[in-house]
Amino acid sequence: MSRTVYAVIMAGGSGTRFWPASRGTRPKQLLPLAGGDLSLIAETVARIAPLVPSERVLIVTSELLAEATAAELPQVPRANILAEPMGRNTAPCVGWAAAHVRRRDPDALMMVLPADHHIGAEDAYRAVLTTALAAAEDGALVTVGIEPTRPETGYGYIELGGARDAGVFDVKRFVEKPELARAEEFLASGGFVWNSGMFFFRADAVLGEVARQLPALAARLEEYDAAAHEGREQALVAATYGTLESVSFDHGIMERAERIAVVPGSFGWSDLGSWTTAYELASKDEQGNATRAEAVMVDSTGCYVSAPSGKLVALVGVHDLVVVETEDALLVMPRERAQDVRAVVDELKARRDPRA
Amino acid sequence: MSRTVYAVIMAGGSGTRFWPASRGTRPKQLLPLAGGDLSLIAETVARIAPLVPSERVLIVTSELLAEATAAELPQVPRANILAEPMGRNTAPCVGWAAAHVRRRDPDALMMVLPADHHIGAEDAYRAVLTTALAAAEDGALVTVGIEPTRPETGYGYIELGGARDAGVFDVKRFVEKPELARAEEFLASGGFVWNSGMFFFRADAVLGEVARQLPALAARLEEYDAAAHEGREQALVAATYGTLESVSFDHGIMERAERIAVVPGSFGWSDLGSWTTAYELASKDEQGNATRAEAVMVDSTGCYVSAPSGKLVALVGVHDLVVVETEDALLVMPRERAQDVRAVVDELKARRDPRA
Numbered sequence: 070m071s072r073t074v075y076a077v078i079m080a081g082g083s084g085t086r087f088w089p090a091s092r093g094t095r096p097k098q099l100l101p102l103a104g105g106d107l108s109l110i111a112e113t114v115a116r117i118a119p120l121v122p123s124e125r126v127l128i129v130t131s132e133l134l135a136e137a138t139a140a141e142l143p144q145v146p147r148a149n150i151l152a153e154p155m156g157r158n159t160a161p162c163v164g165w166a167a168a169h170v171r172r173r174d175p176d177a178l179m180m181v182l183p184a185d186h187h188i189g190a191e192d193a194y195r196a197v198l199t200t201a202l203a204a205a206e207d208g209a210l211v212t213v214g215i216e217p218t219r220p221e222t223g224y225g226y227i228e229l230g231g232a233r234d235a236g237v238f239d240v241k242r243f244v245e246k247p248e249l250a251r252a253e254e255f256l257a258s259g260g261f262v263w264n265s266g267m268f269f270f271r272a273d274a275v276l277g278e279v280a281r282q283l284p285a286l287a288a289r290l291e292e293y294d295a296a297a298h299e300g301r302e303q304a305l306v307a308a309t310y311g312t313l314e315s316v317s318f319d320h321g322i323m324e325r326a327e328r329i330a331v332v333p334g335s336f337g338w339s340d341l342g343s344w345t346t347a348y349e350l351a352s353k354d355e356q357g358n359a360t361r362a363e364a365v366m367v368d369s370t371g372c373y374v375s376a377p378s379g380k381l382v383a384l385v386g387v388h389d390l391v392v393v394e395t396e397d398a399l400l401v402m403p404r405e406r407a408q409d410v411r412a413v414v415d416e417l418k419a420r421r422d423p424r425a
Numbered sequence: 426m427s428r429t430v431y432a433v434i435m436a437g438g439s440g441t442r443f444w445p446a447s448r449g450t451r452p453k454q455l456l457p458l459a460g461g462d463l464s465l466i467a468e469t470v471a472r473i474a475p476l477v478p479s480e481r482v483l484i485v486t487s488e489l490l491a492e493a494t495a496a497e498l499p500q501v502p503r504a505n506i507l508a509e510p511m512g513r514n515t516a517p518c519v520g521w522a523a524a525h526v527r528r529r530d531p532d533a534l535m536m537v538l539p540a541d542h543h544i545g546a547e548d549a550y551r552a553v554l555t556t557a558l559a560a561a562e563d564g565a566l567v568t569v570g571i572e573p574t575r576p577e578t579g580y581g582y583i584e585l586g587g588a589r590d591a592g593v594f595d596v597k598r599f600v601e602k603p604e605l606a607r608a609e610e611f612l613a614s615g616g617f618v619w620n621s622g623m624f625f626f627r628a629d630a631v632l633g634e635v636a637r638q639l640p641a642l643a644a645r646l647e648e649y650d651a652a653a654h655e656g657r658e659q660a661l662v663a664a665t666y667g668t669l670e671s672v673s674f675d676h677g678i679m680e681r682a683e684r685i686a687v688v689p690g691s692f693g694w695s696d697l698g699s700w701t702t703a704y705e706l707a708s709k710d711e712q713g714n715a716t717r718a719e720a721v722m723v724d725s726t727g728c729y730v731s732a733p734s735g736k737l738v739a740l741v742g743v744h745d746l747v748v749v750e751t752e753d754a755l756l757v758m759p760r761e762r763a764q765d766v767r768a769v770v771d772e773l774k775a776r777r778d779p780r781a
Contacts, residue, residue: 089737089739365769365773367765367768367769368765376755380750381445381753381754381778381780382755383444383755383756383757383758383766384756384758385756385757385758385759385762385765385768385769386759387746387757387758387759390743390757392755392757394736397736397737398736398737398738399736399737399738399739399748399755400741401738401739401740401741401743401748401757402739402740402741402742402743403741403742406724406741409723409724409741410739412723412741413721413723413739416723417721417737422737424737
């Protein structure tokens, strides 16, 4: 590849679906939810290390999380961690990161990756990334599409158009999260992939699209560039970031970009959306229990148990439960109710409980 | 009542059915399992205070538990706490306590009560105790029988004989724990009561029966009396208690005593045999949840939750579970599996885990 490649890791999320392990100040990407010792963001950076050295990895996170994120990634220079004063969805995030990359190398290629996904087949993953980067060299905005394995209603879909180069397709259209019947049709047709939220483009190409589609953002990014040359970028960001339109990169840029392409891939992808997913990814014993705790299991099957404190967890005669213990909280629920942990967090917020 | 009354609380138990709250060194009677702030043994002593002042309350426990038991009962003189070097079942325990009582007052009446029962209707309970004490004045060995409310197979039964005084009956026979069909017959017949393990007698009367039925025990108790006058009783107990025959008071004394009687009673008795019982006794919210914890309950019913540490416990979509958290352990099981907590303790013992 002739161009220098940068990676931008989007790490501003503060999800609630992994409560009580995740908290406002300890979100999913900072937790080792995929089963190993590394946090998801550290796994993400390690996974792309064969493609991008850590000095060319940028992280966009929130001010609240900047220090904890830096602590997770000692190999990434501190100056590469960009701290948003507040979240404004992904379009400003990607735009700001692209401005940084362009400042360092106007010809650079960049990949934009979520911080909190799990990848089961890393070699296949890196091959897809390499294909996507190559497809972006001519100025296209490229996304990776996940070959769907179920009629998922929680993701956006991309309909594949005609084949371009090997492994690269035109985009016929983006489809918002569908109803189940439509999702089933998409799955049956074979012509749809899940929108992975991974993007690949030249910094100048994406900033050209920002200028065309989101000119107010582009103008602000020019001001940030100017301020950066005077060492006062962060002050200007602090003063103005909140005025940026909150819009997703998909909706604000990709859907109406002039040149887009998609690279379908299948590499054991998971967005680790809930404790159910964590259970699915974890190694299990013969009774189907995934225990990340000192445990005594009596007549119990299909359970996910996490108690990193070292507390002894004894389950007797229970099935398909999630049991997660942290220093100050304990969650017990059926695996199939994993989406409803949000109700707990909402209740805690209503009580102004700091454990939300 | 013309005779002085002593109470002997049998508090040597080290049950496993309330694990993880109960431990070898923190058994059931030292825990506030009945829903209030007091431990079961402190409740027992408080409950009989209108009948027996605390200076005439003796406690028989194990050496291992003596200090913790004393700490629960500051109103009981330390000299009233008798420490067995090891458990030898209840006949030696009752005999030794009776020797102590006789030494203090040869004419005394005594009641022997388990430390770990719950009584819902205390006035009715004390009325039954008063009747039983009166029935014991003429030298009979008297027990209280609980009017059965279900065909329980976990208790011994007593078949009532003819009526003696008001509320006092002869004993036709003692019946070991029955099979369900027999228990159902007993319940239907109306002529059977549960053996409560509470006993009432004159100290001289019970020691007379000990001399007649368990002469080796009686001889040892005489030696203890002699040693007590020289201030070396505890040393002799330490050296010889283990040689006493291990036999229950029911089997060794009551079943073949010359004069016995039973006082049936109904006063909200529970032997607090398991977490299920603790749930049944606890106050519950409209969803049938009994929470002794800071809790967030979402779509959850019929659960018993205890987390005295102050940990926040969140339950989502679970029903009829027991969730008990202690400083170093956590138990999750269906209420109906409460008897099987023993399997956890057995497993921990096999692992030589100190949390057994």
